[in-house]
Amino acid sequence: MSNNIGVIAMTDTGITQKRGPFGQGFDLGRLLLEGRAFFALIAIIITFSMLSPFYFSTGNFLIMASHVAIFGLLAVGMMLVILTGGIDLSVGSTLGLAGVVAGFLMQGVTLEGFGVVLYPPVWVVVILTCAVGALVGLVNGVLIAFFKVPAFVATLGLLYVARGVALLMTDGLTYNNLGGREELGNTGFDWLGFNRVFDVPIGVLVLAAVALAASLLLNRTAFGRWVYSTGGNARAAELSGVPVKRVTVSVYVLSGICAAIAGLVLSSQLTSAGPTAGTTYELTAIAAVVIGGAALTGGRGNIRGTLLGAFVIGFLSDGLVIIGVSSYWQTVFTGAVIVLAVLLNSIQYSHRRPAAKPKTSAAQAPKA
Numbered sequence: 001m002s003n004n005i006g007v008i009a010m011t012d013t014g015i016t017q018k019r020g021p022f023g024q025g026f027d028l029g030r031l032l033l034e035g036r037a038f039f040a041l042i043a044i045i046i047t048f049s050m051l052s053p054f055y056f057s058t059g060n061f062l063i064m065a066s067h068v069a070i071f072g073l074l075a076v077g078m079m080l081v082i083l084t085g086g087i088d089l090s091v092g093s094t095l096g097l098a099g100v101v102a103g104f105l106m107q108g109v110t111l112e113g114f115g116v117v118l119y120p121p122v123w124v125v126v127i128l129t130c131a132v133g134a135l136v137g138l139v140n141g142v143l144i145a146f147f148k149v150p151a152f153v154a155t156l157g158l159l160y161v162a163r164g165v166a167l168l169m170t171d172g173l174t175y176n177n178l179g180g181r182e183e184l185g186n187t188g189f190d191w192l193g194f195n196r197v198f199d200v201p202i203g204v205l206v207l208a209a210v211a212l213a214a215s216l217l218l219n220r221t222a223f224g225r226w227v228y229s230t231g232g233n234a235r236a237a238e239l240s241g242v243p244v245k246r247v248t249v250s251v252y253v254l255s256g257i258c259a260a261i262a263g264l265v266l267s268s269q270l271t272s273a274g275p276t277a278g279t280t281y282e283l284t285a286i287a288a289v290v291i292g293g294a295a296l297t298g299g300r301g302n303i304r305g306t307l308l309g310a311f312v313i314g315f316l317s318d319g320l321v322i323i324g325v326s327s328y329w330q331t332v333f334t335g336a337v338i339v340l341a342v343l344l345n346s347i348q349y350s351h352r353r354p355a356a357k358p359k360t361s362a363a364q365a366p367k368a
Helices: 002-012 028-034 036-051 058-083 091-106 122-145 151-170 202-220 222-232 234-239 244-270 281-291 303-322 327-350
Strands: 109-111 116-118
Touching (some): 028 327, 036 281, 058 091, 058 202, 058 244, 058 303, 091 281, 122 151, 202 222, 202 244, 202 303, 222 234, 234 244, 281 303, 281 327, 303 327
């Protein structure tokens, strides 16, 4: 039994043993299909490098990577949710709310009763902001796991709640000049939005660290196996002893934390925090996961593919801007890429059928 389960898990994550025309274990068509995100990224880089002399340069790649970091952080959290067969439509609003909370704290918290203004240090701001994201994810997870609210409805409701709270906190305005007070130990977010390590933006390094942690979580821990099994067959997983409800709540909490981190990175890059930040970003995150080869039905996908999907969307969007394509056409191209990715996913997973049962010969047939 355990051996069979191991084979299924390996197959779901993209390892196939189909014999192709060039020998055992090689199938060119399946290789192109499963590596489509990587090949699409290469095609995008080559195409825009030929269309613009400014595209193919180290500096431009680093700038585009810092933009991708926002989508990538959201996509990593979304990936964990989709692996369980769920969806999180609230990540864009959570990003906006997290940025507003960070901006509120960076502006200084006034205690009118004591006549003082508190400027919390950056590490406190980061912890409190991530806690806000975790709280939104916790509400999502509890509604879905314990109250059986459909994921689409629960997270859509939290999308509006989080956005509304952000608008109430700011009266629809934007927190600008998030510089903090250096003499009080609050140096603002400049270090996160503009500093670099070995010429690599901090935001990109944050994305790499989060992606590495998520990959280790999925591939090296029991929790990761629980996530895949929950998405593959929640009922069977529960009967096997997997704490399905706890896993469901956990992935939504992690998704909220990833959205909060993305909100911190975006606010630091813009040096401002607005209540409308992150609008429609949830769709971009879902698109990155789908382009990366994950199945929206759950149980199939990996972090590597999700990151490639985020880079495909980011490099495509920035490339269209560089060559001067209208923003309306950018929306059209992005939508076409998403539809194509879903179509390819359907083709890829429709070919995976359960193995046929061996036929019983007449001599082996049981007698009546």
